[in-house]
Amino acid sequence: MIYKVSVIVPVYNVEHYLRKCLDSLINQTLKEIEIIIVNDGSTDNSQIIIDEYYLKYDNVKSIIQKNQGLSEARNTGILNASGEFLAFVDSDDWIDKEMMDEMYNLAKKHSAEIVICSLQNIDNHGKLLKKLPELHQLTEKIDLTQDFMIFGEMSCFACNKIFKRELFENISFPKNMHFEDIATIPRLFLKAKTIAKTNKFYYQYLIRTGSITRNYTIKGIHMFDAIEIVKLDFNKSCYNKNIQDWNKFIIFQGFYCFLAYYAYVKDITSRRQMFSRLKSILKNEKISRKEILFYNRFGKNYLSTLSIKKIVFYILQLIKL
Template sequence: MKNEPLISIVVPVYNVEKYLQRCLDSLLAQTFNNIEIILVDDGSTDHSLTICQRNAETDTRIRVFSKENGGLSDARNFGISVARGKWVSFVDSDDYVDADYIEYLYTVLIKNNATMAICSHRTVYRSGKIRVNSYKGSPSIDSHTAIERMLYDDQIDTSAWAKLYPIQFFKNISFPKGRLFEDIATTYKTFLAANGIAVGSDAKYNYLFRDDSIVNKTFSLKKLDLIFMTRLMTEEVEKVYPDLHRPCKRRMLYAYISTLNQMNGITDHQNIRSQIIANVKKLRKPILSDRKAPARDKAAIMLICVSYPLYAKVWRWYLKLKKGEEISA
């Protein structure tokens, strides 16, 4: 590809020595040549920094930075601050990408004369099963459409990865330090800032589903950030697009139910659980009357309204089934 602009790939690194080399190998194999790979070691206590430095010695496209632990958002913000590229993409250090990941995103971007680009992704489970999340729809959409589909979890998600952004976006947008589910408070802002969004249906990003990841670990009160971040997002979205009130309600339902799922099997925080269940029940009427709301949401809200213990049992069965399923590309 002629006249390639420099594209920065920001990779936060924290205690991922088991997965890091696979991630780096996938980045070093990129068919798009003009890249810089910014590795931000966020105070790792394992051999992650050593792996970063060893790879940097053999490839000048890698730039390694080491800082005190500040969390994923802080590491991403730091990576952005030292990036030299005109465009930036984020890759998590336990994930990996196809060899044409960057080339595909940039080609889709240019072909559709867009401000930013998105590609589809695969979810890879520890069992080896793979679920492909493929986009279907127009290859060029506006911010309203992107946000509406994201609120409905309709093949466009809140993740920072699997996207290509102009670096200038992050002069006014930053990831919230010290919060979990930081992407929820950030990605929608990039959609709002975009004049046009290109979406590719091919899966080029591989997301590793880890039971031991921060999000999937045992419930703690920090995980209530999901509800807090979602509320911030929906409130701001409704100010810009008042007609998205109903999909915003659906997204809040998702945050409540996802938090209940995180609490499944624990006996602490009964008051919090009861309040979340009460909030779910308040959304019963608007969700059940929403034709665009996913069927699984409607099934979940009806089960919770009938019996939360029954819902919890069904959820455990569904999660086991989901992790074991295989959908071919």
């Protein structure tokens, strides 16, 4: 079979969630998909579940490798994919059955290299926690050569998109990097000309209730390593004259998103190192406090859309710069 979409599913110790994820892929209305499951060194019963699907369905491919992390699991999937488009689904999440069908059809309709849908956070019981709309204010087709604004305002999720496979030539997810999506997704956009999107909330992102609190560490400094990787590609791209959009990318990812992580880091030495790196990149990129304060995202001042608590936090950090 010639596959329209290859769905890459990295797996690491998710035996309690994996069936729901895989069932959502098997039951897609788009039948010309291959499901590439990469077991990244799981020590639980995940492989037993994977074997069940591999033996039952011809379009399921099973790959086992030693534990190397999410990026390398995805990269292994990319190397083994044959579909026209690639998609990435985390193994504790699931997707609506029409997702791949509509997104592939949108890609063909608009000759788009990337197609985006919206996400929503769901708890273990299927309860909606939060909707995460993506680009609802934009048209179904976005010509990046005419309007590159999206680059400085988008969220860099890998999971709610499909990508033309050729975009990954000479691009892979960086190994052992904390913000691997931010180091990768913008680089794919820099190679694209046309984006399409649907406003439907097709991707269901599981927030595990009762799970161990996320560990916020010095690894947050990887944000700036990711930005430096993207900058190399930006400078070589056909969009390198769009300096204002590049500055907005720095402000959103390097200031607002970075500080949202930094706020939870407890170690004082780590916080000093991280804030020093923030000051350095803003200085090198000649980003002023005024630009940060008046940063607009999709036509609205971003700071004004946040809660009072967050506004106070960000303004205090601005004063310290």
